[in-house]
Amino acid sequence: MATIKLIDIASARSGDKNNVCNIGVMAKSREDFETLKKYLTSDIVKAHFRGLIKGKVERFEWDALESLNFVCHEALDGGASRSLRMDTLGKNFSSHLLRLELEIQQ
């Protein structure tokens, strides 16, 4: 087992659609993409945000762009203009996800 930092193998961008936040995670290489596909699951993403994501997290694989897209439901405290958060649009969901560390088999 080894620990790798997500920020070393990927970048990310997040955005809002009402109360849904999507986080696109882009691998730095094909090989990194295989690692992401294997280890970066919806459950891990949801757990990393603790209580911030209330609904389900869907994962879409986007092979042509070596990217995963996580669609996080009920994630934005009711949506931008109902939210009491500072980051009403979830722009920093990407930043927080990049802090994740993954346990991988070598």
Place this chain on the structure above:
Amino acid sequence: MSKTIRIAGAQGFYGDSPLGAMQIAMQGEADYLMHDALAELTLSILQKDKIKDPTMGYARDIEVHARTLYPIAFSKGIKIVTNSGGLNPESAAQKVKAILEKSGIKGIKIATITGDDCVTRLEEFKEKGLLLENLDSNEPYPAKYPVTHANVYTGAQAVKDALDQGANLILAGRVADPCLALGIMAHEYGWKIEDASTQEDWDRLAFGITIGHILECGGQASGGNAYSEWPMNYSVSDLGYPIAHVNEDCTAILTKAQHTGGKVSRNTIREQLVYEIHDPTNYITPDVVVDLSNIKLEDVEENRVSLSGIKGKPRPEKLKLVMGQHEGFVTEQFFFFSYPYTYDKVQMFIKAVKETWAKLPVQILESRFNIIGVNGLHEDAVDIPPAEELNQRSELGLRIALKHKDDRTGKTAIAGITCLGLNGPPGVISVPGWGNMNRAMLSLWPTLIPRELIKQEINFVEL
């Protein structure tokens, strides 16, 4: 050889800088400027303007653009397509006309596109038996709160038609952002939109939408907001806005203006592509369902990326209607605390605020206390360092936010705790002008309605 059209993503939001667009226009690097001004919540902001003054309700950057950008663009033969008309495209057109007339500009045809605004039609929809079920939860529309706006995301047909009829400037209402670009291409290449019926038709529409999606957020496609290019070794103060050189065979080169900062790379385009997309095989728009799963994106040379491989599927049966509901208000205020006892003072302050509110005749629906520099952005998703460590910080900020039903509560709640500046822990700093008093708390209600109910309307104003 097919005709190449150059479309620039000239604006990413209401309030974006006009300088990127002006440079593109001055250098003559685009045939069309596409301006997207309408984010999900922008229409609520515009509705407030319109209630105060019935001649308002459009994105006011067009007044600046009419003075600065449009004259340059028109002199170069560049056409402009925008949804900045918001809730009042006709009024926007009159305003722009008046400004352009003062500059002595003639021979310009301004088109308005309306028909998306349904705020006065909800009763009619109810009579027709529509339940307006929530797109996410399927609940029927409860009509519990006052409606601030109700607009349908409409498609590219009217953009194409207005350009076919010679428009130099289109001021549309809620035309879906990427449909602005699709309408331009459909006009130039004679593509079918409403009457699309073959795989070739759908692939073309899907290509147009993809280009629109890449351009709709302006500088976010050309090196802005880019973790993938960190440490962003290029200038961002003069960031070049993205430009797509599109071809009739559904291929494109993505680039940016010459002599500008920023960067266009496979990475910057990839970042914009994943933005606000859910299932990449089913990106739903009014005109076509886009399958982006086989997209081919390649770095060709510096600041030039090629794009192809977009597939389309028939458009959805229904159109998306989004209503804004006014549920109440949000008030927020910021305070700062210095070393020594930094964190303990914050905690003492929070306790005093809660005790004060409990005694005041105010009904606070929900409140939040964020410690700036600790859990402001990520709230419960991050660990709070131990108190001993936070007490050593030279400063900490506190943000207080609350939800309330009426517009008096916010003022009473904040006025009630202002005395803590003298009565509370030592050295509390509040910053006048920071925060928000009585910001409207809106919830969005997305639903689907039959497309037959919506008819886009085009009108012209000429000078």
